[in-house]
Each structure stands twice: as C-alpha cells, then as structure tokens.
Amino acid sequence: MFNKILIANRGEIAVRIIRAARELGVGTVAIYSTADRDALHVHLADEAICVGPARSTESYLNMNNILSAAVATGAQAIHPGFGFLSENSKFARLCEEMNIKFIGPSAKVMDMMGDKINARSEMIKAGVPVTPGSEGEVHTTDEAVKIAEEIGYPIILKASAGGGGKGIRKVNTVEELVPAFEAAQAEAQAAFGNGAMFIERMIFPARHIEVQILGDSHGNVIHLGERDCSLQRNNQKVLEESPSVAIGHTLRNEITSAAVKAAQHVSYENAGTIEFLLDESSGKFYFMEMNTRVQVEHPVTEFVSGVDIVKEQIRVANGNELSVKQEDVTFSGHAIECRINAENPKFNFAPSPGKITNLFLPGGGVGLRVDSAMYSGYTIPPYYDSMIAKVIVHGENRFEALMKMQRALLEFDVEGVTTNVDFQLELISDPHVVAGDYDTSFLGNVFLPEYQKED
Structure with missing residues (x-):
C-alpha cells in the first residue's frame, strides 16, 4: 500500500479522502491556497503545503505547484477528488511521467470518455444506446442549424469538453438556436478553453439515472447500483437518492448491465459513473456522459451497497484487485443526499460567504452522516464552490429515509451565513418528492415557481 498520498483538492471531499486514507494506514498531504490556510483539511492531514494564492488558477489548478508539492513531500500518489483537476488528462499524464500514481483512470481513458463526442462514439461501438445527435464537433451556427433540422427539435447543445453544467443550452425552436449556440460556445470557450460543441435530441422531461462503476487493473468491472439525480437546477444536482423509484427490477438490470458494458469496453480502472437519461413514457434509456472520477453523491451508494468507494x-490505484466481486454486492434499504450550500435561495441562490459564528450538525441514530469541512469560527471564502456540506441518510425503506432527512435538516443550524437548508427541507417535504413523482423538469418548472412566491 502507498505510504503517503497527496490530496489535490479542498473542502469536504479533501476531508473525506484524508479520513479514508487514515483508516487504510496511509499518510496524507493536504494542499491549500492562501485563502484556505485555516481550512479543516489542512488541520486534519499529516502534512500541508501551500500551492498558491486564492484564485483556483494559481493554486488548485496549478499543476506545476501541485506536482512540486508531491515531489517535495514524497507523496507516491495524488487523489484529485472531484472538480478542479479530477478530469484533466494532461494532469494525469504529467503524474504518469513523474512516476506519481494518479488515483483515477489513465489519461488515455480520460481523453476517450471525458470528451463527450469521443465518448458518444465509443458507446455506439460498445452497443450502449445513445440519443440521436451530431456525429462530430460542431463549430458554426450554420452547421448547428442543419443538424438540428435533421434530428428534430427540441435539441440540447453541449460543450464537447464540458462539465458542471457549463456550455449547455436547451433549444426548442430554430429561432432560439443561433443565440443559444453562440452563448453556449462562448461559455465553453471561457470555462474549458475549447468552444467545440455537439448537438443531441433532447430527452426532456426525463429521469437522470447514473450508475456507479468500479474497475481495477486486473480486468474486473462491477457496478454498485444506480442513483436518481433528477432533482436539478440549471443542470446542477440538488438532491440524489438510491435506488430510483422510477425503475423496476428488469430495467435496473438493463441499465446497470449497459454501464458495466460501457466500462469494460474502455478497460476502465478506478471509480467512475455512467450517466443515462430515462424516458419514462417509453421505458428507453440513453447514454448521456461518463464522469471519470468520484462523484459528489457517492455516499448514497456507499450506504445502500456497504462499499467504501474512496x-x-x-486500493485499485495501488494495484490491488477490487475487494468485492459483483456477486458479493448486495443492496439494502434507501439512501438520500441533500447538498447544503452557502447561498440564498430567495435571491436567485446568490453565494453567501462569510464567517460561521455558530454551528450545529445533526447526529444521533443509525444511518446518518454529514460530510463537511465546516467548523464554528471558520470563514467560508468567496473564491470557490458554495457547497459546504452534504447530509446523507439511510433507512430500511424510502419513507424512513425521507423522515430521517427531514429530521436531520430540522436540526441543522448554521449561523453567520445564509444556507439552502430550509429550501432543502421544503423540497424533501414536497408531496411530489415524497411520492417519488418527479423528473428533470420538476424543480425548475413546478417547485421553484411556487417556492419563490413565498415571502
């Protein structure tokens, strides 16, 4: 096993990785920006090293500084978490060249599956269903108009190198297409340095179903079931649960088998997620994208499967075989995760950084965990993502999980900053959500208009 790994991230995921490593007997190195000098992951790690100023481009995205930190501290591997450099094949390749193990898939596989056009092509080869769409990159509005006419409206524009909801636009008519394409392309160029787009027929409304997969260097690939991530705002997930109430035994087997087939096709190693759109009216599902990293919502899968994904x-990065085989994986109960953000839902979810003057995190009972890097007196910096915690619950059934989440959110108390805790409490208590009657259109078209009417 590794003696020491460096965590190239911050916040709750950095804390999560440090804890997992410590339980494996592995030493840890935290990196931090000047804005994160007092962050919890810095205090918990065995060693910590500053890699630059507050801006992400000068610290958490600074490949040279991060690799120099790994060399200086003798770290044998780097865990990128999610976001930042987690899906950057250049960084993975640099790690390989420096004989530092990147805890994730190879740069080659990241290039293959991280680029949405390449991924689509590979899934067609693997026999995994994909939505009708463009066969390659789309660079001009003239190309976009022609392709849209061929596949039919509504369509969705996506940045080829995109992620995190950036460079995406939904288009219902030809009149909307040109301005939407230009806006999405500009956003993609600014966010990823690549303005290449592609076009797909839009499956909307739909269920957003993703399958957690694990692979090792010995050719083993397994799935850990599915998560329903249909409750989204602006293409950003808000609440996730497992299993999905929208699919039965037969469809579940079809979707998870397709995910394993996809991962096997590219000889995938480490943790990854295959994301699908499910058209409930027809029962058909379509490959959307693959995330070549650990997901924010991985804890719900850990609760229902009993497998520690991190x-x-x-272990896999160390060269070990997976500790479980597919026939060993059993699923129990129901799990739900709510993302807690420092933001004001009543003012268009504006970020709310600042000093936490008092903090009480929910606890007690079986099947409740809070992943967070907060502590009383900590100042949330304004430079990074607004997520400050994740509340994850597990119950014997979905009703118990819902009631446990309601109880947990009622206890959650953060003073000094505004959070979306009350928003999440209203969402988890909504009759449609309680009944499992929602899809990707529900939050934006049904829940938010009513929520924003309230004083």
Missing part, C-alpha cells in the same frame, strides 16, 4: 479508489 478506499476502493486507493
């Missing part, structure tokens, strides 16, 4: 990531 520990598996470290």
